[in-house]
Amino acid sequence: MNEQEWLNKIFTGGAAAYKDFVKSYYDYVYRTAYAVLHHHQDAEDVAQEVFVQIYRALPEYRNQGLKTWITRITVNRAIDARRKQNRQKVIVAKDEEDFHTQAEEQWNEALSLEQQVLLQERKAMIKEELEHLPEHYREVIQSFYMEEKSYEEIAVQHGLEKKSVESRLYRARLWLKRHWRREDFE
Template identity: 25%
Template sequence: MDQKDDRYYINKVLEGDVQAFSYLVDKYKDMVFTLAVRILKNRENAEEVAQDAFLKVYQNLGKFRSKSKFSTWLYRIVYNTAISKVRVKQKTTMSIEDQKFFEIGDEKQNVSISFDIENNKMILQRLLNKLDESDRALITLYYLDGCKISEISEITGFNRSNIKVKLHRTRKKMQEELHRILKSEIVEII
């Protein structure tokens, strides 16, 4: 149903209905911004990349072929725009408070569970920050956004086998870093 909705609005935009594009922007703006912020680790740069990506989408909408989902095509544009931005500007840092990394569903959770969630989010953010942009994007697309390997292949241009290997190696890196973090925290406690 979503693909049909997207196709309807894409056709409307191509027919000259500029307002129809706002539907696509509203539908995908959070996804676009989230991917950009996770790659760039900087809110302002992510906003700029999101705007640039939507502008590119609008300008190139006629080139979209329905071979893949619109969201996959859009992800590819965001990914490429963000990676280009990283190449131009060196890495910047961003605190966990500046980004909406996870939504906490039940606000009635007790303090200890809430603390554990916050602690886990901070640890996960530290792990992600240790990764290079490409690995961070793969982890984000696969685990946090739920993309399939085939979609990630279309988005990044990597072949499926390469993605599986990179995901495996990245998980291993994250696991090793997690052991280091936990070990240092245990030493601090003792």
């Protein structure tokens, strides 16, 4: 079911429809929370909190990419839960310097986990959207951006001249600008 169909079903079907929504997204939310927390019970608790928060926030939702929105809520809730756990541990810190070092390390770890989850989600979404790109453009876009190959490597891989690779990348970018909307990726 696409985003708009889910929203229509929830708004017209009420709690029963939301229950179906939860069943559909529970595993995804749980896995996302578990990736941050690495603890089964904590991930389940966060998943429950996430679905309560989503239910309350749905009236203000502005069609900004449902799965991305769910991911952001889940990651933020999981990071909050982790911070709460870490605060309890930090109280035991022996001196002020130790406290600051631990807090900084935990903050950096939480940020990097959120960035990793959001980056994985974004890559999956872009990969899915790339399927709509004409194949000769898709090949060079994937090689250049996803596989991070140089123009020379792409030319050798696809049996092209370097200028042809440059030209295809340029045309592919123009195609993307015409066919993709920025808000689809935010």
